[in-house]
Amino acid sequence: GAVVSQHPSWVICKSGTSVKIECRSLDFQATTMFWYRQFPKQSLMLMATSNEGSKATYEQGVEKDKFLINHASLTLSTLTVTSAHPEDSSFYICSAISGKHYNEQFFGPGTRLTVL
Amino acid sequence: KQEVTQIPAALSVPEGENLVLNCSFTDSAIYNLQWFRQDPGKGLTSLLLIQSSQREQTSGRLNASLDKSSGRSTLYIAASQPGDSATYLCVRGSEKLVFGKGTKLTVNP
Numbered sequence: 001g002a003v004v005s006q007h008p009s010w011v012i013c014k015s016g017t018s019v020k021i022e023c024r025s026l027d028f029q030a031t032t033m034f035w036y037r038q039f040p041k042q043s044l045m046l047m048a049t050s051n052e053g054s055k056a057t058y059e060q061g062v063e064k065d066k067f068l069i070n071h072a073s074l075t076l077s078t079l080t081v082t083s084a085h086p087e088d089s090s091f092y093i094c095s096a097i098s099g100k101h102y103n104e105q106f107f108g109p110g111t112r113l114t115v116l
Numbered sequence: 117k118q119e120v121t122q123i124p125a126a127l128s129v130p131e132g133e134n135l136v137l138n139c140s141f142t143d144s145a146i147y148n149l150q151w152f153r154q155d156p157g158k159g160l161t162s163l164l165l166i167q168s169s170q171r172e173q174t175s176g177r178l179n180a181s182l183d184k185s186s187g188r189s190t191l192y193i194a195a196s197q198p199g200d201s202a203t204y205l206c207v208r209g210s211e212k213l214v215f216g217k218g219t220k221l222t223v224n225p
Binding site: 027032034041042043044045046049091093095097104105106107108109110112 | 120152157158159160162165205211212213214215217218
Protein backbone atom coordinates (compact mmCIF):
# COMPACT_ATOMS: atom_id res chain seq x y z
CA GLY A 1 0.00 0.00 0.00
CA ALA A 2 0.81 3.74 -0.09
CA VAL A 3 1.93 3.99 -3.69
CA VAL A 4 2.41 7.33 -5.41
CA SER A 5 2.81 7.61 -9.15
CA GLN A 6 3.96 10.45 -11.38
CA HIS A 7 3.40 11.06 -15.03
CA PRO A 8 5.32 11.59 -17.18
CA SER A 9 8.58 10.10 -15.91
CA TRP A 10 10.51 12.39 -18.21
CA VAL A 11 9.69 15.21 -20.59
CA ILE A 12 11.65 17.38 -23.00
CA CYS A 13 10.11 20.63 -24.14
CA LYS A 14 11.00 23.82 -25.95
CA SER A 15 11.61 27.04 -24.09
CA GLY A 16 8.41 29.03 -23.64
CA THR A 17 6.05 26.07 -23.58
CA SER A 18 4.10 24.79 -20.58
CA VAL A 19 4.45 21.35 -19.08
CA LYS A 20 2.03 19.54 -16.78
CA ILE A 21 3.16 16.89 -14.32
CA GLU A 22 0.67 14.65 -12.55
CA CYS A 23 1.00 13.11 -9.11
CA ARG A 24 -1.43 10.40 -8.03
CA SER A 25 -1.91 8.47 -4.83
CA LEU A 26 -2.95 5.05 -6.10
CA ASP A 27 -4.27 3.27 -3.05
CA PHE A 28 -5.00 5.96 -0.51
CA GLN A 29 -6.56 9.37 -0.27
CA ALA A 30 -4.19 12.25 0.24
CA THR A 31 -5.54 15.52 1.52
CA THR A 32 -2.03 16.95 1.37
CA MET A 33 0.58 16.53 -1.32
CA PHE A 34 3.97 18.16 -1.68
CA TRP A 35 6.06 19.17 -4.65
CA TYR A 36 9.85 19.11 -4.52
CA ARG A 37 12.57 20.07 -6.94
CA GLN A 38 16.07 18.63 -7.09
CA PHE A 39 18.90 20.16 -9.07
CA PRO A 40 21.98 18.04 -9.86
CA LYS A 41 24.04 17.20 -6.78
CA GLN A 42 21.70 19.23 -4.60
CA SER A 43 19.21 18.20 -1.98
CA LEU A 44 15.50 18.11 -2.57
CA MET A 45 13.87 21.45 -1.91
CA LEU A 46 10.22 21.86 -1.06
CA MET A 47 8.45 24.03 -3.60
CA ALA A 48 4.88 23.99 -2.37
CA THR A 49 2.29 22.26 -0.25
CA SER A 50 -0.88 21.28 -2.05
CA ASN A 51 -4.13 20.84 -0.14
CA GLU A 52 -7.19 19.32 -1.75
CA GLY A 53 -9.77 21.91 -2.58
CA SER A 54 -7.72 24.94 -1.60
CA LYS A 55 -4.87 27.06 -2.90
CA ALA A 56 -1.35 25.73 -2.63
CA THR A 57 1.12 27.21 -0.19
CA TYR A 58 4.40 28.14 -1.86
CA GLU A 59 7.81 28.28 -0.26
CA GLN A 60 9.77 31.47 -0.30
CA GLY A 61 11.36 32.13 -3.65
CA VAL A 62 9.01 29.90 -5.64
CA GLU A 63 6.90 31.82 -8.15
CA LYS A 64 3.29 30.77 -7.81
CA ASP A 65 2.38 32.16 -11.23
CA LYS A 66 5.08 30.11 -12.86
CA PHE A 67 4.47 26.86 -11.02
CA LEU A 68 0.72 26.31 -11.02
CA ILE A 69 -0.53 23.67 -8.65
CA ASN A 70 -3.99 22.15 -8.73
CA HIS A 71 -5.21 19.59 -6.21
CA ALA A 72 -8.65 18.86 -7.59
CA SER A 73 -9.25 15.51 -5.92
CA LEU A 74 -8.02 13.44 -3.00
CA THR A 75 -5.84 11.36 -5.29
CA LEU A 76 -4.51 13.83 -7.85
CA SER A 77 -2.32 16.92 -7.77
CA THR A 78 -0.85 18.55 -10.85
CA LEU A 79 2.11 20.87 -11.27
CA THR A 80 2.21 23.00 -14.40
CA VAL A 81 5.45 24.72 -15.27
CA THR A 82 4.37 27.69 -17.37
CA SER A 83 6.59 29.33 -19.97
CA ALA A 84 9.39 26.96 -19.15
CA HIS A 85 13.00 28.06 -19.48
CA PRO A 86 16.22 26.05 -19.45
CA GLU A 87 16.83 26.99 -15.80
CA ASP A 88 13.61 25.15 -14.92
CA SER A 89 15.23 21.90 -16.04
CA SER A 90 15.26 19.75 -12.94
CA PHE A 91 13.96 16.61 -11.28
CA TYR A 92 10.50 17.19 -9.84
CA ILE A 93 9.21 14.82 -7.15
CA CYS A 94 5.87 14.78 -5.43
CA SER A 95 4.85 13.18 -2.18
CA ALA A 96 1.59 12.48 -0.44
CA ILE A 97 0.68 12.05 3.18
CA SER A 98 -1.13 8.87 4.08
CA GLY A 99 -3.32 9.05 7.14
CA LYS A 100 -3.40 5.26 7.14
CA HIS A 101 0.36 5.20 7.72
CA TYR A 102 0.65 7.57 10.64
CA ASN A 103 0.96 10.61 8.38
CA GLU A 104 4.09 9.33 6.73
CA GLN A 105 5.00 10.90 3.39
CA PHE A 106 5.27 8.63 0.38
CA PHE A 107 7.18 9.78 -2.66
CA GLY A 108 6.54 9.43 -6.34
CA PRO A 109 9.27 8.23 -8.71
CA GLY A 110 9.96 11.74 -10.00
CA THR A 111 9.76 13.52 -13.34
CA ARG A 112 12.86 14.64 -15.21
CA LEU A 113 12.14 17.90 -17.03
CA THR A 114 14.54 19.14 -19.68
CA VAL A 115 13.85 22.49 -21.30
CA LEU A 116 15.73 23.16 -24.51
CA LYS B 117 16.39 27.84 9.53
CA GLN B 118 16.58 24.08 9.81
CA GLU B 119 19.60 22.45 8.24
CA VAL B 120 20.52 18.83 7.77
CA THR B 121 24.15 17.91 7.19
CA GLN B 122 25.36 14.53 6.04
CA ILE B 123 28.90 13.25 6.36
CA PRO B 124 30.61 11.90 4.39
CA ALA B 125 29.37 13.16 1.03
CA ALA B 126 30.65 10.00 -0.61
CA LEU B 127 31.84 6.65 0.62
CA SER B 128 33.33 3.65 -1.17
CA VAL B 129 33.69 0.34 0.65
CA PRO B 130 34.37 -3.30 -0.22
CA GLU B 131 31.51 -5.74 -0.11
CA GLY B 132 30.80 -7.22 3.31
CA GLU B 133 31.94 -4.23 5.31
CA ASN B 134 29.81 -2.71 8.06
CA LEU B 135 29.41 1.03 7.73
CA VAL B 136 27.92 4.08 9.38
CA LEU B 137 26.42 7.13 7.72
CA ASN B 138 26.12 10.27 9.78
CA CYS B 139 23.54 12.99 9.85
CA SER B 140 23.34 16.12 12.01
CA PHE B 141 20.61 18.71 12.28
CA THR B 142 20.45 22.16 13.77
CA ASP B 143 17.19 22.12 15.67
CA SER B 144 16.07 20.04 18.61
CA ALA B 145 12.38 20.40 17.97
CA ILE B 146 10.10 17.43 18.06
CA TYR B 147 10.27 16.10 14.53
CA ASN B 148 10.56 12.73 12.91
CA LEU B 149 13.79 11.59 11.32
CA GLN B 150 13.72 9.50 8.20
CA TRP B 151 16.30 7.80 6.05
CA PHE B 152 15.72 7.29 2.33
CA ARG B 153 17.70 5.81 -0.47
CA GLN B 154 17.72 7.34 -3.93
CA ASP B 155 19.00 5.50 -6.96
CA PRO B 156 20.33 7.58 -9.90
CA GLY B 157 17.51 9.43 -11.65
CA LYS B 158 14.92 7.73 -9.52
CA GLY B 159 12.54 8.64 -6.72
CA LEU B 160 12.95 7.95 -3.04
CA THR B 161 12.63 4.68 -1.19
CA SER B 162 11.90 5.01 2.50
CA LEU B 163 14.22 2.88 4.61
CA LEU B 164 13.51 3.78 8.20
CA LEU B 165 11.31 6.30 9.97
CA ILE B 166 12.12 7.23 13.56
CA GLN B 167 9.20 8.94 15.22
CA SER B 168 10.08 11.89 17.43
CA SER B 169 9.41 9.84 20.56
CA GLN B 170 11.63 6.95 19.47
CA ARG B 171 15.39 6.43 19.59
CA GLU B 172 16.01 3.86 16.91
CA GLN B 173 14.51 1.66 14.25
CA THR B 174 15.74 -1.53 12.64
CA SER B 175 14.92 -3.23 9.38
CA GLY B 176 16.97 -6.19 8.24
CA ARG B 177 20.58 -5.11 7.90
CA LEU B 178 19.75 -1.49 8.60
CA ASN B 179 19.64 0.27 11.94
CA ALA B 180 19.01 3.96 12.44
CA SER B 181 19.35 5.87 15.67
CA LEU B 182 18.20 9.30 16.72
CA ASP B 183 19.76 11.45 19.45
CA LYS B 184 17.79 14.64 19.69
CA SER B 185 19.93 16.12 22.44
CA SER B 186 23.05 16.08 20.29
CA GLY B 187 21.18 16.66 17.03
CA ARG B 188 22.49 13.50 15.39
CA SER B 189 21.28 10.43 13.61
CA THR B 190 23.25 7.50 12.26
CA LEU B 191 22.37 4.85 9.73
CA TYR B 192 24.21 1.59 10.25
CA ILE B 193 24.41 -0.86 7.36
CA ALA B 194 25.65 -4.32 8.20
CA ALA B 195 27.38 -6.65 5.76
CA SER B 196 27.11 -4.24 2.84
CA GLN B 197 26.29 -5.55 -0.63
CA PRO B 198 26.77 -4.07 -4.13
CA GLY B 199 23.00 -3.62 -4.29
CA ASP B 200 23.26 -1.15 -1.42
CA SER B 201 25.03 1.28 -3.73
CA ALA B 202 22.87 4.42 -3.84
CA THR B 203 22.61 7.86 -2.33
CA TYR B 204 21.28 7.84 1.22
CA LEU B 205 19.28 10.83 2.35
CA CYS B 206 18.66 11.94 5.91
CA VAL B 207 15.42 13.85 6.25
CA ARG B 208 14.08 15.85 9.18
CA GLY B 209 10.55 16.92 9.77
CA SER B 210 6.98 15.74 9.88
CA GLU B 211 5.08 17.61 7.21
CA LYS B 212 7.63 20.09 5.92
CA LEU B 213 10.65 17.94 5.29
CA VAL B 214 14.23 19.19 5.24
CA PHE B 215 16.63 17.05 3.26
CA GLY B 216 20.33 16.56 3.59
CA LYS B 217 22.41 16.47 0.42
CA GLY B 218 22.98 12.77 0.90
CA THR B 219 25.85 10.34 1.13
CA LYS B 220 26.68 8.56 -2.09
CA LEU B 221 27.58 5.00 -1.19
CA THR B 222 29.44 2.65 -3.51
CA VAL B 223 29.87 -0.96 -2.44
CA ASN B 224 32.49 -2.70 -4.54
CA PRO B 225 32.20 -6.43 -5.24
